[in-house]
Amino acid sequence: MEINRGKMSYLNIKNVIKNYNNKDNIIKNLSLTVKKGEFLVIVGPSGCGKSTLLRMIAGLEDINSGEIEINGDIINNIPPADRNIAMVFQNYALYPHMNVEKNLSYGLKNRKIPKDEIATRVKDISKLLQIEELLKRKPSELSGGQRQRVAMGRAIIREPKIFLFDEPLSNLDAKLRNQMRIEIRKLHDKLKITSVYVTHDQIEAMTLADRIVVLNGGVIEQVGTPDEIYNKPQSLFVSKFMGTPPMNTIKSKVYNNIANLFGKEIKLNHDINDNEVYIGIRPEEIYLKPIENSIKIEINIDMVEKLGSESLIYANINNHHFIVKTNEKIDRNLQSLSVYIDSKKLYLFSAKDEKLIS
Amino acid sequence: MKNTFSSKLFSHVILILASLMFLLPVWVIVASSTHLPETIVNNGLQFFTGHNFINTYKSILFEHSGYTKNVTAFRMILNSFIMAMGFAIGKVIISSMAAYAIVYFRFKLATFLFWVIFLTLLLPIQVRIVPSFEVLADLNLLNSYTGLIVPLIASATGTFFFRQYFKSVPEELLEAAKMDGANSWNFFIDILMPLSKTMSAALFIVMFIVGWNQYLWPIMMTTDPQYSTILLGIKEIYQSNFEGTYLPEFNRAFAMTTLALIIPVLMVLFFQRLFVKGLVDGDK
Numbered sequence A: 001m002e003i004n005r006g007k008m009s010y011l012n013i014k015n016v017i018k019n020y021n022n023k024d025n026i027i028k029n030l031s032l033t034v035k036k037g038e039f040l041v042i043v044g045p046s047g048c049g050k051s052t053l054l055r056m057i058a059g060l061e062d063i064n065s066g067e068i069e070i071n072g073d074i075i076n077n078i079p080p081a082d083r084n085i086a087m088v089f090q091n092y093a094l095y096p097h098m099n100v101e102k103n104l105s106y107g108l109k110n111r112k113i114p115k116d117e118i119a120t121r122v123k124d125i126s127k128l129l130q131i132e133e134l135l136k137r138k139p140s141e142l143s144g145g146q147r148q149r150v151a152m153g154r155a156i157i158r159e160p161k162i163f164l165f166d167e168p169l170s171n172l173d174a175k176l177r178n179q180m181r182i183e184i185r186k187l188h189d190k191l192k193i194t195s196v197y198v199t200h201d202q203i204e205a206m207t208l209a210d211r212i213v214v215l216n217g218g219v220i221e222q223v224g225t226p227d228e229i230y231n232k233p234q235s236l237f238v239s240k241f242m243g244t245p246p247m248n249t250i251k252s253k254v255y256n257n258i259a260n261l262f263g264k265e266i267k268l269n270h271d272i273n274d275n276e277v278y279i280g281i282r283p284e285e286i287y288l289k290p291i292e293n294s295i296k297i298e299i300n301i302d303m304v305e306k307l308g309s310e311s312l313i314y315a316n317i318n319n320h321h322f323i324v325k326t327n328e329k330i331d332r333n334l335q336s337l338s339v340y341i342d343s344k345k346l347y348l349f350s351a352k353d354e355k356l357i358s
Numbered sequence B: 001m002k003n004t005f006s007s008k009l010f011s012h013v014i015l016i017l018a019s020l021m022f023l024l025p026v027w028v029i030v031a032s033s034t035h036l037p038e039t040i041v042n043n044g045l046q047f048f049t050g051h052n053f054i055n056t057y058k059s060i061l062f063e064h065s066g067y068t069k070n071v072t073a074f075r076m077i078l079n080s081f082i083m084a085m086g087f088a089i090g091k092v093i094i095s096s097m098a099a100y101a102i103v104y105f106r107f108k109l110a111t112f113l114f115w116v117i118f119l120t121l122l123l124p125i126q127v128r129i130v131p132s133f134e135v136l137a138d139l140n141l142l143n144s145y146t147g148l149i150v151p152l153i154a155s156a157t158g159t160f161f162f163r164q165y166f167k168s169v170p171e172e173l174l175e176a177a178k179m180d181g182a183n184s185w186n187f188f189i190d191i192l193m194p195l196s197k198t199m200s201a202a203l204f205i206v207m208f209i210v211g212w213n214q215y216l217w218p219i220m221m222t223t224d225p226q227y228s229t230i231l232l233g234i235k236e237i238y239q240s241n242f243e244g245t246y247l248p249e250f251n252r253a254f255a256m257t258t259l260a261l262i263i264p265v266l267m268v269l270f271f272q273r274l275f276v277k278g279l280v281d282g283d284k
Helices: A050-058 A100-110 A115-128 A144-156 A174-191 A202-208 A226-231 A236-241 B005-032 B037-043 B053-062 B073-104 B110-122 B129-138 B145-152 B156-168 B171-179 B184-195 B197-212 B216-221 B230-243 B250-281
Strands: A011-019 A025-034 A039-043 A065-070 A085-088 A162-166 A194-199 A211-216 A219-224 A248-255 A258-261 A264-267 A276-281 A294-306 A311-317 A320-326 A336-342 A347-350
Touching: A011 A050, A025 A050, A025 A065, A025 A219, A039 A050, A039 A202, A050 A085, A050 A162, A050 A194, A085 A144, A085 B171, A100 A115, A100 A144, A115 A144, A144 A174, A174 A202, A194 A202, A202 A226, A211 A226, A211 A236, A219 A226, A219 A236, A236 A248, A236 A276, A236 A347, A248 A320, A258 A276, A264 A294, A294 A320, B005 B250, B037 B250, B053 B073, B053 B250, B073 B110, B073 B145, B073 B156, B073 B184, B073 B197, B073 B230, B073 B250, B110 B156, B129 B145, B129 B216, B145 B216, B156 B197, B171 B184, B184 B197, B197 B250, B216 B230, B230 B250
Parallel strands: A039 A194, A039 A211, A085 A162, A162 A194
Antiparallel strands: A011 A025, A011 A065, A211 A219, A248 A258, A248 A276, A258 A264, A276 A347, A294 A311, A294 A336, A311 A320
């Protein structure tokens, strides 16, 4: 399979601001670099500006100020077609009246690429994506997964410098979504095209990304590898957004570097200037058996959800809602329970700016 | 509704009666046209075919007739066909392009201009017939196909239909095409028009019939019988039947009426198949 890996490209976004009709900025002075051959996932809640950012890279939206560069060349004013960027849309946006073959080759035809080369490329791509038998079918005769493949084929076939994905899996059912996720990652490992992938699904982000960008309200909360995002969330927002179920956070007063967790005193190792912090605890780092340095806490169980290999315990302590994730067998009718929190695995966020303290 | 025998029978009876109501007068005309003029004058309209079919139709199609005895029905049908085709194709092209401009090129006055176009619906050809005639006369376009077709070609209805359709085409299709390097012309020709194939066909067929049935404009525009349309021919032949002192040739008038029906009926039959195909294909 000879797909031109080309010179791998990098993308630079510098101080980009975007608003519509001079109203509130949707993207607020955002800077970001996508490295050569990297698979970058932008994740955030709906309305955080992630799709807008992607569309600005594609050239489908103007930017109000700032610069976007590919390989050092500013592309702000270059029309989408000439940026050599390909995009996979959420609803695939296949041309309904063209068969798969024509869908794949339309972009090449517009670029006046010789017919025999188009034919070879269509052949290669359809082999790569295993859609060879579908070439003569129309999009309406394809299943969701097949359409997804064709949409990717249409993007890859142009040998773009940068590959953009706009929530491409959100229209698929759960099983197919997992399967396509793996295929997308495999494909990227094979082709190494610099990719930017937008999603609201944090599992997609964790599994696909080389690096994740967590976006919130047009501002980058954190950029990092999936491990960094999970283990060292830089802000309360990231800690709550990434991880299923989300991190438990409890507000606590601080006095003489001692915080209060459900009536238990916790000595903090850091000098805290604030008099209030958020204490974060991952649901999976709460244990049903005592461990070293653990804090014992009594909880009232509201509900138990059995997920097969693991269970989620929805609990409350003095009306603080609290989730525990455990592999241990647990009785559904249980009313209360003692759990143990690893005192070394607490996250502390400032109550003022909601940033990580330690 | 329950699909019982009685309900089936009932609906069929209604449908058959309705069809008969529409078809009988047409049949009477067709049957009468195959008789000698004497039969019609003496015995009235005929329900059964006669023996004069070939003579009547041959003479009406290929022998010169009319006031000046210099135009055949064949020529008039051809004229009507050219006019209706130009009329329908022109309307589809102009209105699709107008709608494209209004929907996709978001210039400031787009909405305003759309409503201006839409308002022209309120102005039938009769209102502007004198100025239109004057312009055409100044341009030396009287007695020409251009003169017959062009002044009627702008279509508010067509523009409206295309506009509504284009608005329902997903935005992402345009964006995908942009990324695929399509310019505005490519997008229109390669994507939009094929997508609106069914709609264009529907508009075309309706407009063809409207064009075929144009009466006022051709009668104003043409003084040369060589540009006369079949509708003008029908009017003329009936008129002369009533004015002349000789035996009224109703068989010839009926034959011309029958001929005038054939082309529109064929068009509808042909395009109906395209229609249904378009609908079944499920092309959005």
